[in-house]
Amino acid sequence: MNRIIWMGxxxxxxxxxxxxxxxxxxxxGPEGLNRAVGRLADGLFDFADAVREGMGEREAELRSALGIDTAIGGGVDAALVSGIAGRRDAVRR
Incomplete structure (x- = not known):
């Protein structure tokens, strides 16, 4: 019985x-290094996107608190955000 336990x-x-x-x-190997760098890059892109989103929200809060015309600024421009997302997808490929 003891031998079976030690063998297990x-x-x-x-x-x-x-x-x-x-x-x-x-x-x-090279594939492992490539995966690690890819995960790091994805993490950095996600962090940068979260920071940009937070900046846009805070800018909108400040504009409304100060009574600045939001129709002109309106926070982060949608074309800018889509351009950043397009560059991000191009870098991943």
Missing amino acids: IGVAIGVIAFRKISTAQSAL
Whole structure:
């Protein structure tokens, strides 16, 4: 009975080690590096989009609080936002 338990523990450790080594090998190659850089770039683009959106919302709040004509400024221009999104998609490809 003792041998079966130790054999099960050994098999479990072997499976865990094999999975960790396989993951590390795939992360070390050029494809793994490419994936890591892609994830980093996506994260930066998402962060920049969130900052731009927050800036537009805050600008709209300030304009309404100060009584500035919002028809002229109106926060972030839709053409500017769509242009930024288009560049973002082009960079990802």
